[in-house]
Amino acid sequence: MPDRTPSEGTPAGNPLSRLPAAAVDGMLAVAVGAVTTGTELLVAESSGVQPRLAGFAALLCAAASLAAAGRFPAVTALTVGAATPLYYVLGPVDNGTAWLAFVAGSLRLAADGHRRWAYTGVGLALGAFASAELVDAELGRSLAVLGWVLAVVAACEIVLGRRDYLREAQHRAAEAERGRDEEVRRRATEERMRVARELHDVVAHNISLVNVQANAATHQCDPQRTRAALETIRTASTETLREVRRTMGVLNRAGEETMPRTAAPSLDQLTDLADRFTAEGLPVAVETAGREVELPASVGLVAYRVVQEALTNALRHARARSVRVSVRYGPARLRVSVDDDGCGPEPGAVEGAGIRGMRERVTALGGSFSAAPRPAGGFRVVALLPSCGGAQGLCDGRGPSRAVRPVPRRHGRGG
Numbered sequence: 001m002p003d004r005t006p007s008e009g010t011p012a013g014n015p016l017s018r019l020p021a022a023a024v025d026g027m028l029a030v031a032v033g034a035v036t037t038g039t040e041l042l043v044a045e046s047s048g049v050q051p052r053l054a055g056f057a058a059l060l061c062a063a064a065s066l067a068a069a070g071r072f073p074a075v076t077a078l079t080v081g082a083a084t085p086l087y088y089v090l091g092p093v094d095n096g097t098a099w100l101a102f103v104a105g106s107l108r109l110a111a112d113g114h115r116r117w118a119y120t121g122v123g124l125a126l127g128a129f130a131s132a133e134l135v136d137a138e139l140g141r142s143l144a145v146l147g148w149v150l151a152v153v154a155a156c157e158i159v160l161g162r163r164d165y166l167r168e169a170q171h172r173a174a175e176a177e178r179g180r181d182e183e184v185r186r187r188a189t190e191e192r193m194r195v196a197r198e199l200h201d202v203v204a205h206n207i208s209l210v211n212v213q214a215n216a217a218t219h220q221c222d223p224q225r226t227r228a229a230l231e232t233i234r235t236a237s238t239e240t241l242r243e244v245r246r247t248m249g250v251l252n253r254a255g256e257e258t259m260p261r262t263a264a265p266s267l268d269q270l271t272d273l274a275d276r277f278t279a280e281g282l283p284v285a286v287e288t289a290g291r292e293v294e295l296p297a298s299v300g301l302v303a304y305r306v307v308q309e310a311l312t313n314a315l316r317h318a319r320a321r322s323v324r325v326s327v328r329y330g331p332a333r334l335r336v337s338v339d340d341d342g343c344g345p346e347p348g349a350v351e352g353a354g355i356r357g358m359r360e361r362v363t364a365l366g367g368s369f370s371a372a373p374r375p376a377g378g379f380r381v382v383a384l385l386p387s388c389g390g391a392q393g394l395c396d397g398r399g400p401s402r403a404v405r406p407v408p409r410r411h412g413r414g415g
Contacts, residue, residue: 021070022067022070022071024070025066025067025068025069025070025108026067028066028067028069028104028108029063029064029065029066029067030063032062032063032066032100032101032104033059033060033063033064033101035097035100036059036062036063036095036097036098036100036101037056037059037060037063039095039097040055040056040059040095040097040098043095052090054090055087055090058083058084058086058087058090058098059083059087059098059101061079061083062079062080062083062084062087062098062101062102062105063101064079065079065080065083065101065105066080066101066104066105066108069105069108069109069112070112073109073112073114073117074117074120076105076108076109076117076121077105077109077114077117077118077120077121077124078120078121078124079105080101080102080104080105080106080121080125081102081120081121081122081123081124081125081128082124082125082128083101083102084098084099084101084102084125085125085128085129086128088129099148102121102125102152103152103155105121106118106121106122106152106155106156107152107155107156107159109121109156110155110156110157110159110160110163111159111163113160113163115156115160118156119153119156122149122152122153122156125149126149129145129149193360197305197357197360197361264297264300264301265301265304265305265308266295266297266300266301266303266304267295267300267303267304267327268300269304270286270304270307270325270327271286273304273307273308273311274286274311274325277311277315277323280315282311282314282315282320282321282322282323283321283322283323284311284322284323284324284325285322285323285324285325286325286327287324287325287326287327288326288327288328288329289326289327289328289329290328290329290330291329292329293329293387295334295387298365299334299365299385299386299387302361302362302365302367302383302385303327303334303336303383303385305358305361306336306338306358306361306362306369306381306383307325307336307338309354309355309357309358310323310338310340310358310381311323311325311338312354313352313354313355313379314338314340314342314379317342317345318340318342318343318344318378318379319342319343320340320341320342320378321341321342322340322341323338323339323340323341324338324339324340325337325338326338326339329387330387331387332386332387333367333384333385333386333387334384334385334386334387335382335383335384335385336382336383336385337380337381337382337383338380338381339374339378339379339380340378340379341377341378342378342379344373344374344377344378344379345373345379351371355371355381358371358381358383359371362383362384362385365385365386366386367383367384367385367386368383368384369381369382369383369384370382
């Protein structure tokens with residue numbers, strides 16, 4: 001049994017817990033010494049017997065040893081274990097309070113977790129009493145002594161059990177606190193990653209459009225086309241600012257500032273997204289298939305962001321001439337695919353932040369994601385997301401419940 005930890009097992013509301021352990025032990029020693037010696041004088045006077053110095057010395061030694069219980073448990077155990085039976089051998093009267101130092105010392109050692117020393121004192125006292133009874137046996141006295149010893153052992157076990165329970169409870173509370181802190185850190189990290197993905201999708205998409213139009217305006221001499229390009233730049237930059245403000249609004253924890261309140265993008269805005277890219281010179285065809293269902297807001301947002309990022313990559317990197325977006329509703333899954341006829345990434349190219357962000361978004365909802373060159377040329381992005389029919393936790397009240405409208409059907413545009 002490991003030795004004690006001084007602060008363990010001490011009730012927080014106990015006034016004595018605010019005092020040093022040595023001071024508490026000293027107070028206990030003084031109190032026990034006063035009770036036992038005072039009772040010895042009263043019993044001797046009432047019996048008409050002259051008290052013996054040896055009996056007083058045994059009582060005082062047992063009481064004084066309690067002051068060392070915290071720092072020197074062995075001294076306390078051996079002293080109370082020997083002094084108590086010694087008093088009954090040397091004292092002129094039978095003073096029942098002589099057991100007080102023995103009981104207090106044993107319980108004090110048990111309270112500090114010194115199981116070995118507590119039972120060493122009990123064993124020493126029991127051995128001394130047994131030896132005395134062999135010399136002058138008396139059944140009633142022997143049973144009384146045995147009863148006292150057993151009562152002390154039972155009390156020590158109760159104290160030790162309570163101490164172990166309190167220590168385990170403190171351990172569980174500390175583990176729970178650490179678990180809560182880790183959960184808070186994990187959620188904060190996930191929130192930062194989500195905001196970073198939102199900013200990447202919004203800024204990368206709209207800045208790409210601004211870049212394309214700025215290049216077009218630079219190389220064109222037609223005032224009408226230049227004006228149209230600048231108007232597109234103005235619209236794209238305004239939308240970028242609005243999206244950034246909406247995304248950063250989640251960080252406004254205090255709620256003191258008034259942030260713009262706009263709905264998150266979803267599949268019902270997919271046609272407008274395709275129109276913008278088509279206007280920039282990248283024809284986009286949107287197709288839908290299957291029985292359309294209302295989707296959870298989180299699924300609609302992720303599907304929209306996947307298409308947006310795939311179109312942005314096709315415009316910026318793939319030099320694609322056309323793109324086809326396909327949305328297929330299934331009984332349990334929503335399949336979104338984006339196929340372009342561009343050049344695709346070079347062999348061995350490292351996966352970019354855009355594709356990595358799309359994959360993280362899709363897998364966070366329990367879906368699957370793939371992005372790879374097509375055998376016939378070009379590049380294909382496919383996202384499988386849980387639809388309302390099969391998204392447990394998204395449509396059964398345990399997750400986001402706000403639904404979005406299905407994407408409007410349109411066939412054969414720009415292909």
